Amino acid sequence: MLCESESGYVWNFVIYTGQGTMFDNDYEDLPVSSKIVMTLMKPLLKKGYCLTMDDYYNSPQLADLLTENETDVYGTVRVSRKEMPSGLKQEKLQKGGMVAYKRRKVTAIKWKDKKDVVLLSTVHNTEMVETEKRGKLVKKPKLVMDYNNTMGGVDKVDQRLQDYPLTRKRRKRYYKKIFFHIVDFALWNSYLLYLKSGGEATALKYRLQVIDETIKKYHTPMMSSK
Incomplete structure (x- = not known):
């Protein structure tokens, strides 16, 4: 589903039917996860939107394609994705530590909370912001904060429809x-x-x-x- 992040309004959806799932023909050469994203987003491309998604869909290649279509993106990403910096996987971090890599407009970061969190963005850098947690001020990457604040659209739909x-x-x-x-x-x-x-x-x-x-x-x- 493609939802508006604040309200949960369902803008578009694809019904999964296995190999017979219908995607836009313009994206037939892409991986399945990227086909889903581009099929859902096609009517909104080149209109300045920003897309938040989780690690099943996100990748450097997809970020490049969306950027070419004047659409920004950020979200979690699997460190094993093609073209992800090898240093993200190799770097061992202490809690609160962060390592980042940048390629053109795409920034990939790994931040250590209770466990490693890997994210990719075309609109963020390594900026840290303060937030309150259990009565204490702690610092987190702004990318993590924005992701947590905008990823709830689909979850909101699922919860309310139940x-x-x-x-x-x-x-x-x-x-x-x-x-x-x-x-x-x-x-x-x-x-x-x-x-x-x-x-x-x-x-x-x-x-x-x-x-x-x-x-x-x-x-x-x-x-x-x-």
Whole structure:
């Protein structure tokens, strides 16, 4: 899913169907993870957006491609990715230590917290910022702080859709699961737009109102059960 980071609005999504998954033909030569990103982002390229993603998708090659399309990116990255600096893997750090490498616009850093955290960015450098943790001031890379603050869009959608799911776990027919999942997305997006326009109802009350309005508009005596 591609979501707006603050609200969780679902901008685009790809339904995974194994080898038959449909990607944009312009990106057929890319790795699967990069195909997903570029297919989702294609309508937003060259518009100055900044994309946050986790280590399954992120890579130096993808960062270069997005930069060429006037789109910035940052997020966690696997140290084993192609073109990642070998020094990131070899360097042993003490807690709070950091090592960084830069290539053109792409910066890769490794920072030691409880464990090693490896990130890649086209908009950050090695800047450190202070933050409060358990009543104490500690320093963290600004890249880590920004990543933590903007990575929650997809998580927010997943959490909220679990509250009132239309899709039943035991439903066997996959096409019905897909259909109801898409309806869930539509309800979630419409609820966010409702809030943005001044609405104050809870998610549950909003859903019940949608049900009432749908019944009023489409229900007829011929549809009544006997």
